[in-house]
Amino acid sequence: MDPREPPTPNRWRRFDEWDARPLRQDRFAEEAPEQGFCAIGSPFDPKASCSISAGRVTVLDGKGEHDFDLIDEFVARHHLDPAVVDEAMALAPLDVARMLVDIHVPREDLQRLATGMTPARLAEVVAEMSALEITFAFAKMRSRQRPGNQAHVTNAKDDPLQLAADAATAAALGFDEIETTMRVASNSWANALACTVGSAVGRGSVLFQCSIEEAEELRIGMSGLASYAETVSVYGTEQSFIDGDDTPWSKAFLAAAYASRGIKARCTSGGASELLMGFHERKSILYLEARCLCLQRAMGIQGTQNGGVDGASLTASLPSGVRELMAENLLAVWLGLECASGNDVRTSASEIRVGAKIAPFLLAGSEFICSGFGSIKGYDNSFNVSLFNGEDIEDYLVLQRDFRVDGGLTAIGEDEAIDLRTRAVDAITAVLEELDLAHPTAAMRRSVVFASGSDETQGYEPGAVTPMSEAIDARGITAVDVVRALAKRGFVAEAEHVLMMLRQRVSGDYLQTSAIIRDGRVISAINDPNHYAGPGTGYQMSEERWAKIKRLRGTLSRKDVLAGQAIRGTEERRRYTLENLGPAARGTDPHEVVVGISPGFGENLHETTAGHPLSAVIRALMAGISEGGGTARFVRCRHTADTSFIGLTAAKLSGSGIGIGLQAKGTTVLHRADRLPHLNLELFSNAPVTSLAHYHALARNAALHARGSRPDPVVVPSHGQALSARFHVQVALIHAVETALTVAGALPVEVRPVFLREAAA
Amino acid sequence: MTNSAKLIEFYPLAENRPDLVLTSSGKTLDTLTLDAVMAGEVSAADITITPAALVLQAEIARSAQRDRLAENLERAAELATVPQTVLLAAYEILRPGRAKAASDILAMAERLRRDFGAQRIAAMMEEAASAYQRRGLFTHRY
Numbered sequence: 001m002d003p004r005e006p007p008t009p010n011r012w013r014r015f016d017e018w019d020a021r022p023l024r025q026d027r028f029a030e031e032a033p034e035q036g037f038c039a040i041g042s043p044f045d046p047k048a049s050c051s052i053s054a055g056r057v058t059v060l061d062g063k064g065e066h067d068f069d070l071i072d073e074f075v076a077r078h079h080l081d082p083a084v085v086d087e088a089m090a091l092a093p094l095d096v097a098r099m100l101v102d103i104h105v106p107r108e109d110l111q112r113l114a115t116g117m118t119p120a121r122l123a124e125v126v127a128e129m130s131a132l133e134i135t136f137a138f139a140k141m142r143s144r145q146r147p148g149n150q151a152h153v154t155n156a157k158d159d160p161l162q163l164a165a166d167a168a169t170a171a172a173l174g175f176d177e178i179e180t181t182m183r184v185a186s187n188s189w190a191n192a193l194a195c196t197v198g199s200a201v202g203r204g205s206v207l208f209q210c211s212i213e214e215a216e217e218l219r220i221g222m223s224g225l226a227s228y229a230e231t232v233s234v235y236g237t238e239q240s241f242i243d244g245d246d247t248p249w250s251k252a253f254l255a256a257a258y259a260s261r262g263i264k265a266r267c268t269s270g271g272a273s274e275l276l277m278g279f280h281e282r283k284s285i286l287y288l289e290a291r292c293l294c295l296q297r298a299m300g301i302q303g304t305q306n307g308g309v310d311g312a313s314l315t316a317s318l319p320s321g322v323r324e325l326m327a328e329n330l331l332a333v334w335l336g337l338e339c340a341s342g343n344d345v346r347t348s349a350s351e352i353r354v355g356a357k358i359a360p361f362l363l364a365g366s367e368f369i370c371s372g373f374g375s376i377k378g379y380d381n382s383f384n385v386s387l388f389n390g391e392d393i394e395d396y397l398v399l400q401r402d403f404r405v406d407g408g409l410t411a412i413g414e415d416e417a418i419d420l421r422t423r424a425v426d427a428i429t430a431v432l433e434e435l436d437l438a439h440p441t442a443a444m445r446r447s448v449v450f451a452s453g454s455d456e457t458q459g460y461e462p463g464a465v466t467p468m469s470e471a472i473d474a475r476g477i478t479a480v481d482v483v484r485a486l487a488k489r490g491f492v493a494e495a496e497h498v499l500m501m502l503r504q505r506v507s508g509d510y511l512q513t514s515a516i517i518r519d520g521r522v523i524s525a526i527n528d529p530n531h532y533a534g535p536g537t538g539y540q541m542s543e544e545r546w547a548k549i550k551r552l553r554g555t556l557s558r559k560d561v562l563a564g565q566a567i568r569g570t571e572e573r574r575r576y577t578l579e580n581l582g583p584a585a586r587g588t589d590p591h592e593v594v595v596g597i598s599p600g601f602g603e604n605l606h607e608t609t610a611g612h613p614l615s616a617v618i619r620a621l622m623a624g625i626s627e628g629g630g631t632a633r634f635v636r637c638r639h640t641a642d643t644s645f646i647g648l649t650a651a652k653l654s655g656s657g658i659g660i661g662l663q664a665k666g667t668t669v670l671h672r673a674d675r676l677p678h679l680n681l682e683l684f685s686n687a688p689v690t691s692l693a694h695y696h697a698l699a700r701n702a703a704l705h706a707r708g709s710r711p712d713p714v715v716v717p718s719h720g721q722a723l724s725a726r727f728h729v730q731v732a733l734i735h736a737v738e739t740a741l742t743v744a745g746a747l748p749v750e751v752r753p754v755f756l757r758e759a760a761a
Numbered sequence: 762m763t764n765s766a767k768l769i770e771f772y773p774l775a776e777n778r779p780d781l782v783l784t785s786s787g788k789t790l791d792t793l794t795l796d797a798v799m800a801g802e803v804s805a806a807d808i809t810i811t812p813a814a815l816v817l818q819a820e821i822a823r824s825a826q827r828d829r830l831a832e833n834l835e836r837a838a839e840l841a842t843v844p845q846t847v848l849l850a851a852y853e854i855l856r857p858g859r860a861k862a863a864s865d866i867l868a869m870a871e872r873l874r875r876d877f878g879a880q881r882i883a884a885m886m887e888e889a890a891s892a893y894q895r896r897g898l899f900t901h902r903y
Binding site for chain 1: 769772773774775776779782783784790793794795798799803804805807808809810811814815817818821822825826827829830831832833834836837838839840841843845848849851852853855856857858882885886888889892893896898
């Protein structure tokens with residue numbers, strides 16, 4: 001069918017194209033507050049209120065204490081500070097919102113006020129704020145100053161060899177926490193052991209958790225094979241909570257239980273989980289999350305993982321949904337909780353939405369920007385594919401560099417990656433062998449070192465891992481056994497790293513809010529509190545850290561570009577030379593086309609940005625001029641490197657008044673002597689997509705113009721590529737070489753291309 | 762340590778006041794070396810946190826205006842010596858539908874108070890029992 005004919009049925013074709021975009025795989029929900037589909041400010045949300053009688057909360061958000069459900073009860077008894085309630089609740093929500101973005105109101109003051117505010121009031125305050133204001137307030141309100149990040153390390157086979165290699169890789173990339181889970185629940189102990197070993201390779205100092213059923217997770221933690229937990233899920237309605245098989249009190253007990261074993265813990269909440277579980281009580285997502293967060297503070301947990309998490313995609317399907325996710329995170333830090341700020345589930349098939357989703361968090365910084373960055377490939381993620389995955393790590397690194405922000409990650413070199421992965425696989429092999437859990441073959445190990453994902457490994461399959469996992473549990477193997485096995489087999493640094501993490505557990509230093517461990521040192525809200533108070537305050541990236549963020553793989557410098565050109569130059573000198581014939585004179589041949597070349601052309605620059613050797617471009621031009629019935633003459637301009645001026649200079653020297661301007665990078669103009677410099681006849685401005693056939697056609701046109709015809713201009717089609725992103729670094733560096741060679745007022749020199757093979761013939 | 766405003770200045774304790782934190786077997790942090798592990802002198806019991814260390818961390822949290830975290834760490838101090846099976850049983854009885862009557866929870870609370878001096882934990886469990894009663898949680902779930 002002729003694409004120029006109108007389509008059937010009647011439809012603007014752009015809609016077909018839009019239909020085919022990844023974005024259209026996302027579904028968007030209509031707002032329907034009565035069905036719980038409302039991000040912020042449902043008409044069914046209660047109006048904030050709080051009454052105190054004899055030091056006891058008797059009314060909470062419009063409900064009398066006899067009607068309190070489990071969540072109200074816990075919030076009333078343990079979140080609200082009766083001594084602060086009257087003062088805090090008397091403030092207008094808009095005024096509090098303004099305090100949150102006011103650099104003169106300290107974080108501590110606002111955190112104190114939050115202890116006197118009900119969930120409905122907290123939600124009302126952040127509802128007053130724009131996405132920008134939320135971002136800013138988040139930067140000000142988070143507890144730990146230094147930002148960080150958390151990785152998922154899992155694979156589709158539960159293969160311990162790959163887990164160890166990937167945990168080591170994640171540690172090297174800079175993640176402060178590593179979280180694993182299993183395809184098969186009975187493989188939990190093997191996963192925990194493998195990640196413990198892997199995260200001790202190289203940098204060490206990484207907190208690690210194995211996500212599984214609460215009671216099991218606690219047992220794994222007690223064995224020393226996990227150092228933190230974040231499965232303490234809470235929900236914003238009573239029925240969801242009970243379906244989640246817990247109550248506020250059982251979770252509070254669990255929070256104390258984790259701490260009693262020296263295990264760092266955070267809760268998990270996050271918008272729309274109640275909606276997914278079918279008990280939303282017609283409330284907005286933000287209000288329900290505010291209840292969750294008050295509950296968490298009330299329990300005395302140090303932190304939270306929120307901002308959607310499993311419900312992130314559903315929340316993001318709603319109008320203002322992504323803003324709601326940000327508002328949740330702000331509430332968490334305002335309440336003084338460490339915040340692992342979501343950005344874990346991939347909320348969109350659109351890369352544009354993904355990039356936009358992460359941007360506010362990169363700008364503001366967060367204690368854990370992602371509560372699960374997929375350090376492995378998307379298909380290996382046993383939680384769910386993440387917002388950012390192994391495939392996207394370099395994109396993320398570039399975003400850090402673009403905005404000069406610290407997103408917690410550092411680039412990893414190719415040799416470093418192979419060394420680390422080899423070491424990690426060797427270390428886990430040593431532990432598996434020493435503990436007589438498994439004896440991996442050399443082929444299995446080798447495949448894992450080089451594999452990007454589990455599709456490429458010959459490692460263990462889930463069924464083979466289960467007996468190892470059961471043996472670890474049954475035999476009561478602990479992290480101390482791992483230390484011993486590592487040291488016995490010569491992995492002393494790794495043994496020391498595991499032991500260091502165990503030693504940290506004894507002091508409990510990392511039980512304080514927002515704790516991470518870097519270089520063996522605990523950093524938390526206590527010894528690295530956030531004191532943002534405007535420009536020049538708050539987290540300041542060190543020069544050393546910035547140097548690491550700046551360093552990307554494959555950056556270009558002038559040296560690189562010139563080295564590339566020099567290699568081409570050696571080849572070119574075997575093909576042709578440009579013979580210097582002295583000062584160029586004006587021609588008299590009425591069919592002449594003069595080609596002006598730039599100062600560095602064929603001197604220290606030898607190929608166009610499309611990769612054509614300049615000798616080939618010259619041949620194409622000569623053939624085209626000849627085909628159009630013209631004669632070619634070449635002059636080198638030395639007074640200018642600008643295509644237009646080169647072209648016009650050539651035209652003015654031409655007997656026909658027609659000239660071509662040609663830069664070494666390939667940009668080309670067809671000019672006539674009587675025109676203004678920038679008002680040419682034809683222009684190839686996109687040298688990277690200009691082919692030799694295009695040069696040939698333009699040169700033919702030049703000759704036709706010289707003979708008085710009006711040929712159709714040659715159009716170089718562009719397919720909408722981001723050519724400037726791809727070529728402008730090179731272009732700027734090359735052009736600087738050309739401009740440096742210009743001499744003001746220098747006269748053009750006539751040159752003659754001599755092709756050496758012809759000369760020999 | 763009575764002067765808690767001072768204690769927070771020594772945070773992290775493992776770095777600045779390692780003398781204040783002992784393992785549950787009474788060892789100091791600096792004895793938890795690789796050589797000691799290899800000599801079989803360090804067992805899993807040596808890498809557990811003590812009630813005393815949890816109380817110190819609670820003091821630090823309170824000095825940092827994090828009173829709820831402090832309370833949690835104090836509850837944790839009460840649980841630190843509770844054996845794993847008892848700990849898991851207490852957690853289990855608090856989960857919805859496990860207890861068939863308030864008395865099941867109250868019995869466990871009393872046991873923790875009596876055997877482990879877990880006053881705060883017991884109070885929390887008693888509060889739970891009353892809330893569960895009011896909200897009808899003592900019902901069949903599975």
